Amino acid sequence: MADDSSRKRKVRGRKIRSDRSGKEGRRAKKELARKASKARSQNGDSPLSDPEEVEPEPFVETDAVTSVRNRITGWLRADQPVHLIGPTGCGKTALALSAAAERGRPVVWLNGDEAVDTAALVGDHAGGERYKEDDRFVSGVSKQTEIVRERWVDNPLSVAVREGATLVYNEFSRSDPSAHNVLLSVFEEGVLERPGKRGEDRSIDVHPEFRAIVTSNDVEYAGVHEQQDALLDRFVGVHVDYHDETTEREIVDSHVDLSEADVETIVKTTRTLREDLEVVVGTRAAITAAKGLAVFEDARQNGAADGEFDDDLLTDVFMDVLAPKIAGEGPDDIEALRTQIAESV
Missing domain, CATH: 1.10.8 (Helicase, Ruva Protein; domain 3)
Structure with missing residues (x-):
């Protein structure tokens, strides 16, 4: 077997070492971090992840890969949402996560499929809290009132726009286009409307550091939906092909x-x-x-x-x-x- 240490290559900016046990150790640490992040989400905590938790491991950097990632991060700095388009298995997701991690901002991950609707993006009512209140203001008179307070839970898009996170929306084109209508006001007006929520906080002002990267396969693949032109016009499209x-x-x-x-x-x-x-x-x-x-x-x-x-x-x-x-x-x-x-x- 050739000596890996002699090769002039870089993985995440460093030369590959012949000792692969070090690489496995880094993978194990990142996997633990990802599991911890997933556990927090399942327990009802924030879907926000630290950048180092989502950075792909391993991630190979050649001149060609770095060039594409620099285009993505450049458009993000220009405050443009990025749409990565290309065939399956060509590395779109790894590029998106690497670009998101490089920003140094929290990352919110979302995977598209047929079940994603507007509520899955912005949030929904998650039951209610019911309690009774006693009023003894008048001596000798007791008045009991039952109060029901609805509980709202924000979903990934709401959290991302509020916290200024980088939203990585994988397989974007597998979701129903009608679910993405809320994105129009996010990109155009800087406001997220939360349908179903009542009161003054029905909308969220988009944080100035919020950015979005979405990935999708070419339209000929099964299960892919053609998205509305009005939304696609807000993205810049970076085509990702198979590597050299x-x-x-x-x-x-x-x-x-x-x-x-x-x-x-x-x-x-x-x-x-x-x-x-x-x-x-x-x-x-x-x-x-x-x-x-x-x-x-x-x-x-x-x-x-x-x-x-x-x-x-x-x-x-x-x-x-x-x-x-x-x-x-x-x-x-x-x-x-x-x-x-x-x-x-």
Whole structure:
């Protein structure tokens, strides 16, 4: 295996050390921080997270990655909400979290899906508090009044705009467009209306440090909704495509303990499949395949050098990784995918 310490690469601004135990220690600490943050949210506490809790680990920085992230943070400094658009598995979420963490402001995470409506964004009534009040103002006369006070709970968008946090709204286009009408006044007028809440605090003035980053897949993917033009016009759109081959190698290598030659073979195979197959083959698929091959590498042919995998092993691993993309289709489609993978390999 090549000596990692000799490579001129950077992960989160530092050279990769050959001792991977240090990297695992950092991952474990961040995972504990994320679990603590999630526990606070589940217990009804604020959805705010500290920047270091959301920063991706590992996060590979090459010139290409840094250039895209600098565009994102630049637009945020210009007080523009950013819409990251691109195919699945190309690293949009990691870029969004890294850019949000770099701001140094609290971060609010939101994942889009069909269940997200306006209330899920801004908040809703969560039951009421009922109590009785005794009035003994007149001697010998007791008057008892029952009072019901509604309790309102703010949801992620309300918390983010009030506290000046960075909202990272992942899979934005999977939510119903009608849920996003409240964002129009946020971006245009600097005010968040909270439908259903009564009283003088029905609206929130948007904090001057509030920023938003949303991510979405290209419109041809299943489950994606086309959002209203009036809202999309408020965003700047940064297109994120698959990384260049060098960057993909860096990313895969940061996740697995394999030789440079092994990683090179995996990435080249991934990029070939990306060209040959109709299903999406993202960088995430390369990482998953590398993790599998790290486990199954004992199945290599005897005497095989680094970077040389048995064709059947490569086919089986990539088939396992990509098969869920055609789940629910017939056996003929499964066999056709295996044939295509085998031919590409």
